Amino acid sequence: MAEVARGHYFVPEAAKWPIVGSIxxxxxxxxxxxxxxxxxxxxxxxxAGFILFVVMLFGWFGTVIRESESGTYQPWEDMSFRLGMSWFIFSEVMFFAAFFGALYYSRILSVPWLLGEGAGTETHMQLWGAYSEIWPTNGPGNLGSSDFHMGWWPLPFLNTIILLSSGVTVTWAHHAIKANHRxxxxxxxxxxxxxxxxxxxxQGVEYIEAYHEGMTLSSGIYGSTFxxxxxxxxxHVTLGAIMLTVMLFRAIRGHFTPERHFAFxxxxxxxxxxxxxxxxxxxFVYVL
Structure with a gap:
């Protein structure tokens, strides 16, 4: 492992994992x-590529964990990790914003346009005269195969309680790290x-119910966006749960201290x- 002088940014030795990940x-x-x-x-x-990718993840993250536990990283590296994670989450926010934007466009803008608002009543009457406003919409001519709407009760509401509760438990774990309560x-x-x-x-149970009701990716704009x-x-929940599983195993092995726990x-x-x-x-998807 490369030597690091305190106060200077750590420069690791050449790693094979980036090329392994690319392959x-x-x-x-x-x-x-x-x-x-x-x-x-x-x-x-x-x-084969997926197996190699998993090997790369274990190898690369294992290297970073060993460097962290050996005290290699200093405030410079800690700040870069925090900035990197912040920008990554921001990119995820923009990713979901695009899909929320599609839902807003299809429900708030396109449905009134199909009814003739802002596009000329004559055009509406000639092309989609029989179209009536309903959400979820099948579109003009009932092009979609289902107008089923997934209600908020009971599974979505239960999942909301579950996910919010998990936010409380992970915060509890965070405070426990700061208090050094293993x-x-x-x-x-x-x-x-x-x-x-x-x-x-x-959520898998909910998907089975939706498919039994005829709602699929091709059953209309609501099914697609849903x-x-x-x-x-x-x-993302699955990936987050896997990440926290790794944190759990690391905590069992005695990793993380009140001063050094950015991975968590x-x-x-x-x-x-x-x-x-x-x-x-x-x-916006279930209640409204």
Whole structure:
């Protein structure tokens, strides 16, 4: 490991993990493209790429963890980590803002336009005279296959309680780290992880119900935005739960001190982010 002088930014030795990650992503995407074009080897390449990607994650994060636990990182590095995580979460905010914007456009703007507002009544009557305002909309001519609306009760409401409760437990674990209460750290993280995976399970149950009602990605603009927003959010909850699982194992091994625990803070920031996004989803997708 490269030597570091206190007060200077740590420069690690050359790492093999970036090129390993690039090869893994190339295999995943190239294999998937080949699979879509009928190649029998496409899926095998994608699976190999995914396995290599997981190996890269363990190797690269393991290196960073060892550097952190050895006291290599100083305030310079800590600040760069915080800035990097802040910008990453900001990019995620913009990602979800695009889908919320699509929902706003389709519901608040496009439906009135289809009714003739701002576009000329004559055009409306000639093209979509029989269209009537309803949400979820099937569009003119009932192009969508379902106008089913997923209500907020009971599963979405229950999932809201679960996710907000997980935000409380991860905050409890954070305060326990600052107070150096190892048992409370572990209990708080365990409860957070359990609640996170319970949320994902119940969302799967909800999807089964939606499909039984005929709502799919192709069943209209509501179905499209519903599955895109909730699906990507569920993926983020899954990733956040995996991150916190790693934090749980690290806490069991005695990692994190009141002064040095940014890895936990980064995962907690991410978890609070998915909490806030879910509140927006619950209000604008389920309730309104």
């Amino acid at each position: 893994a992503l190339t295999l995943i995407m190239g294999g998937f493209a080949a699979y879509l074009n009928g190649s029998a080897l496409g899926s095998k390449f994608s699976i 048992a409370q750290i572990i209990i708080g993280l365990f409860l957070t992880v359990a609640l996170g995976f319970l949320f994902v399970y119940l 599955f895109m927003l909730t699906g990507f959010h569920g993926m 803070e980064a995962a907690a920031w991410y978890w609070h982010f998915v909490d806030v996004v879910w509140l927006g989803l619950f209000i």
